[in-house]
Amino acid sequence: MSENREQSRWARGTIDGVELDFERCYRAVDSRDSRFDGWFFTAVTSTGIYCRPSCPAVTPKAENVRFYPSAAAAQRAGFRACRRCRPDAAPGSPEWDVRADVVGRAMRLIGDGVVDRDGVPGLASRLGYTERHLHRMLTAELGAGPLALARAQRAQTARILIETTELGLAEIAFAAGFGSVRQFNDTIREIFGSAPSELRKPSRKRHAEPGAINLRLAYRPPLHAESLLEFLALRAIPGVEEADGGTYRRALRLPHGAATVVLTPMPEYVAASLRLSDVRDLAPAVARCRRLLDLDADPVAVDAALSEDDALAAVVAKEPGVRVPRSVDGWEMAVRAIVGQQISVPAARKVLHHLVDHEVIPPESASTERQVHDQQLRAFPSAAEVAGMADGAFRMPGARRGTIRALATAVASGELGLDPGVDRDDAVAKLMAVPGIGAWTASYVAMRAIGDPDAFLPTDLGVRRGAKALGLPDQPKALDAHAAQWAPWRSYALIRLWRAA
Incomplete structure (x- = not known):
């Protein structure tokens, strides 16, 4: 197995209660390998600071180094964030983006701000576990529980607001999710080694316009x-x-x-x-933008795996780092998938535009819910809004309109969740239970809305055309069988087949 393929599997051995291989971590730090940023964090006992693996500072002596699987674990151990490499702003670990287990789901939900909005009880309820058991699982794998992980995210959110806005520090404290100004001040001092006012540099140009x-x-x-x-x-x-x-x-x-x-x-x-x-939405907005562009992926590991197939090696070499475009709203993506059944992309755009344009917004809610600042863009209508639309909003066959309405009812009631924190198998099963949703639609939603890196659409016409162009089998069963070797990255292979088409 090549070193690139091994990169996502190299965490072995135990250091400070977590599984990390000291020698491999130290080699990554010594070479300042940015590919490992977000995979783990380097703490130096002689300075009391933790960094990214790629920090340009001098490589510390091995006896002074500790490695942690999360920024929260390093903070919990008493280390401050490096001001030079900004470890708190490193890419997220691709492991939590890929994994479908409880820990991976929890990390995605924490990133979306669930703990700040609903507390640890709300997070545990979403995942179907007790708070105690959830804390035990997260601490075992990340060296920190859900509160500590959310606290680390709050500190990063606060730092962004301090450095990029003119908001008052008290406003920032509550916008970032802190329970009090005192808690905010203590946390910032502890994590960054400076008072909040010291992080605000007067010389830096900031936007005075709120929001x-x-x-x-x-x-x-x-x-x-x-x-x-x-x-x-x-x-x-x-x-x-x-x-x-x-x-x-x-x-x-x-x-x-x-x-x-x-x-x-x-x-x-x-x-x-x-x-x-509302600036309280900064953390979830950042999380959804990162998810949309698949920014926490490990492209080196993905490309190395796909390159082992001679049929894909040339296109991977020509276009390294192809990501899976995901979504900012699972419900929206599910509607897109249903509308796109058996029609062209341009035709689907027209249908969706009509759906969005047809919706009537009550005047009292227009300024807060849908109307958007300067570009006159507005968010896709919610499940509850679509469920109440008249038939004229749906330029599609009656059966497909019924499918969207059934889906809207299930999502609006909470019966079906389509965010990246849901159980993927359970969500796909519930999608397939909706009349009019088959394997193609469910797999498409799993890939783009739920974040499954291993979804595949062997019956898709574009996928089959791309496969034929690359000399691969273009019949669904044969193509599906061939694609098994691309696991667990079949979603990425699918994007490349579409591009080849």
């Missing part, structure tokens, strides 16, 4: 940005999203209100400009 926040979204290179933007642009719903050149814009529906985001891929990061109706 405007600019930040950088880190990723592991390579990133084939062109494929992401082309995919999103081709399927953009007028009025909800748009793409031109190297930029993608869209409206978001977040827990506390509406927002817009402008995403521009750069050589080392994705520039994000957020306009939020």
Whole structure:
């Protein structure tokens, strides 16, 4: 097995109660390998600071080094975040993006701000476990429980708001999810070694307009940005999203209100400009943008695995770092999938535009729920809104309209969840139980809404055409059998087949 393939499986041995191989971690730090940023964190006992593996500082002596699987674990052990490499802003671990177990689901939900909104009881309830058992599982694998993990995220959110907005520090404290200003001050001092006021640099130009926040979204290179933007642009719903050149814009529906985001891929990061109706939504907005562009993926490991198939090796070498375009809203993606059944992409866009444009917004809610700042974009209608729409909003056969209404009812009632924190197998089974949803639709939703990295669509016409172009079997059964060797990255292979078509 090549070192690239091994990268996602190398955590073995025990250090400070977590599974990390000291020698391999130390080699990554010594070589300043940015591929491991987010996989683990390096703490130095002589300085009391923790860093990314790629930190440009001098490599510390081995006897002074400790390795932790999360920033929260390093903070819990008493280490402060490095001001130079900003370990708190490292890409998320691809392990939590891929894993479908309880720990992976918990990490995705914490990233989306569930603990800040509903507390640990709400997180445990979503996952179907007791708080005590959930704490035990997370601590065993991450060195920190759900409160500590959420606290680390709050500190990062607060730092962004301090450095990029003119909000008062007390406002930032509550916007970031802290229970009090004192808790906010103590946490910032403990994690960053500075008072909140010291993090706010007077010389840095910030946006005075409320709700405007600019930040950088880190990723592991390579990133084939062109494929992401082309995919999103081709399927953009007028009025909800748009793409031109190297930029993608869209409206978001977040827990506390509406927002817009402008995403521009750069050589080392994705520039994000957020306009939020409520700054409490910063963490979930960032999490959803990262998810949309698949920024926490490990492209080196994925590409190495797919390159082992001679039929894919050339396209992988030509376009390294192709990601799976995901979604900011699982419900929206499910509707897109249903509308797209057996019709072309342009035709699906027209149907979806009519659905969005047809909805009537009550005047009292227009400013807070759907209307968006400067671009006049608005979020895709909610499940409850779609369930109440008149037949004229649906330019599609009656059976398909019934499928969307049935899905809307299930999502609005809470019977069916489609966010990345759900149990993937359970969600797919519930989707398949909705009349009119078959294997193609369920798999498409699993890939783009729920985040399954191993979904595959062997009956899809575009996939079959791409397979034929690359010299692969183009009949569904034969293609499905051949694709088994691409596990657990069949979703990434599928995107490449679509591009080949």
